[in-house]
Amino acid sequence: MVRPMGGNGDSFQIGGFSGTGLACRRGGRLVFTGLAFNLPPGGALVLRGANGSGKTTLLRLMAGLSGAAAGQLAWDKIPIDDPDAHAARLRFIGHLDAVKPALTVAENLEFWMSLWRGAGLNAGISQALDAFDMRPLAGFPARLLSAGQRHRLALARLMVAPAPLWLLDEPGNALDESSLAALARTIAAHRASGGAVVVASHGAAFVEDGATLNLGAFTPTDASHWSEE
């Protein structure tokens, strides 16, 4: 099913994202095990848990950046085995902003736009600039931005090319009140058009009626999770 998004005819293939029996090992320690989730189109999943409970690990696993020790991820109930195909339908915003200080704000966004959409399809980045109120800064070199502005620029990447799955790691960090509101609006619009979103967050005021996944529940309790590997 293809649904329109935005005003310029953008669309993406909506779908459900799910995982079963997921386990992840970092440095010999089993971070979580037996984790399952199901995210329908238009759904939101809020990851909660103490520091070190594996929120970032799970997001990177969902993105295909790291491999699972056990379990299977699936898109529309079809197991994901081609990492490039999976990568093409997701946007990942991590702790690092991936902003090039030597390029201007607009050039940063234009790079990602032509990488994701293909050159020649540059419909303009005005929508992305407006979503997080970056238009006044468009011509500024990114090295002059504050931490919060740099993070807004990273979030604006979500708007340059549509993708059905957003994976956001603490997206509210360093944001002021009005930017948090903009983030909430952006996520709501994304979900309204059928997109799914996973957010790792301590205070998720910017996601309405999302399902919550508490990672603490999947932490192995016995001592056997330390392996000799």
Added chain:
Amino acid sequence: MSAFSTVLARDLRLALRQSADSLTVVAFFAIATVLFPFGVGPETNVLARIAGGVLWVTALLAALLSLDRIFAVDFEDGTLDQLVLAGAPLPVVVVAKVCAHWLTTGVPLILVSPLLAVTLHLPAAGYGPLVLALLLGTPTVSLVGAVGAALVLGTRRGGVLLSLLVLPLYIPILIFGTAAVEAALTGLPSTPMLSVLAGFMVLALTFSPWATAAALRQAVE
């Protein structure tokens, strides 16, 4: 193909904005080469004999200075995560970045090498083979270096480790690059050595992008 041109264009633009990085490499090449006439003495025939080797060794060391920059900056600021997730084949992105590295460091080195050859009294017959050998050899330097640069991502003092990893692999390039110049000076054809260098380049182009991509996936995990 569009991922290739997009990444290449961005890396070239970044190199242009931060041109000091490329200039440092060229300046190192020049200074290191100019040290030799001082160290060895001004005897023309001694300098002429070692000119080819000296230029190749200093060019390799200069290129080594810039290798860790291919991926380290992208790794530190999170761009590498996004490039891995670009949905484009990672080896294509790797080739684009290596191309950018060669255009911003290899090409400037080739351009100044005839000037530096003058300071070493290289006989006229050696100039053509020297430039041709560098033209065929420096892409291999960038391609092989990229594998090393990707492997040392995330390690402390990666630069030192990178030299230990990569310099031994440059020995064949050094042997045939120098031999091409030597042959021309003794009146022999340098075509066989240049062909071998071209062969190395094809070999590196075939394997290095995949090896580099695998190392990059390992680094972001």
